Amino acid sequence: AQSVTQPDIHITVSEGASLELRCNYSYGATPYLFWYVQSPGQGLQLLLKYFSGDTLVQGIKGFEAEFKRSQSSFNLRKPSVHWSDAAEYFCAVGVYNTDKLIFGTGTRLQVFP
Amino acid sequence: GAVVSQHPSWVICKSGTSVKIECRSLDFQATTMFWYRQFPKQSLMLMATSNEGSKATYEQGVEKDKFLINHASLTLSTLTVTSAHPEDSSFYICSARSPTSGRAYEQYFGPGTRLTVT
Numbered sequence: 001a002q003s004v005t006q007p008d009i010h011i012t013v014s015e016g017a018s019l020e021l022r023c024n025y026s027y028g029a030t031p032y033l034f035w036y037v038q039s040p041g042q043g044l045q046l047l048l049k050y051f052s053g054d055t056l057v058q059g060i061k062g063f064e065a066e067f068k069r070s071q072s073s074f075n076l077r078k079p080s081v082h083w084s085d086a087a088e089y090f091c092a093v094g095v096y097n098t099d100k101l102i103f104g105t106g107t108r109l110q111v112f113p
Numbered sequence: 114g115a116v117v118s119q120h121p122s123w124v125i126c127k128s129g130t131s132v133k134i135e136c137r138s139l140d141f142q143a144t145t146m147f148w149y150r151q152f153p154k155q156s157l158m159l160m161a162t163s164n165e166g167s168k169a170t171y172e173q174g175v176e177k178d179k180f181l182i183n184h185a186s187l188t189l190s191t192l193t194v195t196s197a198h199p200e201d202s203s204f205y206i207c208s209a210r211s212p213t214s215g216r217a218y219e220q221y222f223g224p225g226t227r228l229t230v231t
Contacts, residue, residue, distance in 0.1 A: 009154075036222075043117060043206070043222035044157075090156065099145060099210065101220065103156045 002027045004093050006104035014112050015083050021076040021107050023065075023091030032094035033074040034101065035065055039087045047089075050074060061085070086111045116140055117209050119223035126197055126230055134192045134226045136207030142187035143209035147220060148180075151204040163190045197230040204228075 003026040013019055025031055032051050036044040048059025055067040065076045074091060091104040116139040126132045136146055144165050149157040161171045161182050169182035179201075181193040190209075194201050205226045211219035 041122075041224060043224045044208075045222075046219075049219070099147070099162060100159055101147075102159075105156045106154075108154075 002031075002093055002095055002102055004091050004102055004104035006089075006091055006107050008107045009105070010108045010110070012110040012112060013081050016080050019076075019078045019081045019085070019109070021089050021091075021109070023074045023076065023104060024072050025074065025091075025093050026072065027093060027096075029096065030069075031074075033065075033067060034092040034094070035059065035063070035074075035076045036090045036092060036103075037061075037087045038090060038106075044090065047076070081109075081111055083111045083113060085109060115209075115211060115221045117143075117207065117221045117223040119205075119207055119226050121226060122224060123227045124229070126228070128198055128230055129196055131193055131195045132197055132228060134194075134205055134207075134228070136190045136192070136209070136223055138188045138209045138221075141209070143190075144187060145210040146184060146190040147208045147210075148182060148190075148192050149206040149208070151206060151225070153204075157206060160192075194228065197228070199230045202228055202230045 005024045007022050034049045035047040038044045047063045048057045050057050050067045057065050063078050088106045088108050090106045092101045118137045120135045146163040148160045151157045160175045161169045163169045163182045163184040165184045171177045184190040208220035208222040
């Protein structure tokens with residue numbers, strides 16, 4: 001069965017530092033992968049997605065993610081974090097031949113000035 | 114574009130009563146909507162898929178008689194928690210299928226509704 005693992009429950013970084021949030025998936029074929037951000041009082045916002053093609057995907061707000069099939073990973077990165085990036089980040093995978101998404105458990109990002 | 118709203122954002126109800134949560138797609142028509150439940154510090158768990166004009170499809174383990182879903186129009190889906198109990202307290206999130214994508218994976222999410230049952 002498909003699954004998504006986000007090993008880091010909570011990450012704290014200083015403003016201006018680089019960021020990498022880890023995501024590992026379990027899936028037999030080429031997955032459809034997503035990163036969402038959830039801020040308090042707001043709905044989940046799509047940061048970026050990977051369906052096929054270039055394995056380095058650019059998203060909104062300066063985020064990027066790289067699909068690595070050999071490592072079954074889709075890690076999210078940002079070169080310089082802003083205080084406004086503090087939020088909950090979810091990795092998700094589309095379930096083949098259905099309309100569904102499976103979400104990871106999320107990583108809470110704290111940013112210190 | 115592609116905004117999804119939920120109402121109410123926060124509701125408290127007494128044990129044994131029912132509560133209805135609305136999910137609206139504001140600027141597009143959504144043939145498919147999804148309802149999720151999120152426990153504190155946990156992930157989103159899909160409860161059901163709601164298709165306009167037909168019965169909802171519930172995930173395994175979700176009581177369809179407790180969580181009634183109605184998708185009567187292309188812009189509105191409702192989730193009614195019947196005979197609510199404290200264990201139903203949770204954060205309920207809806208999403209709607211992107212109208213521009215051939216894949217339902219691309220979903221737009223509402224801000225969520227916090228339900229507290231006392």
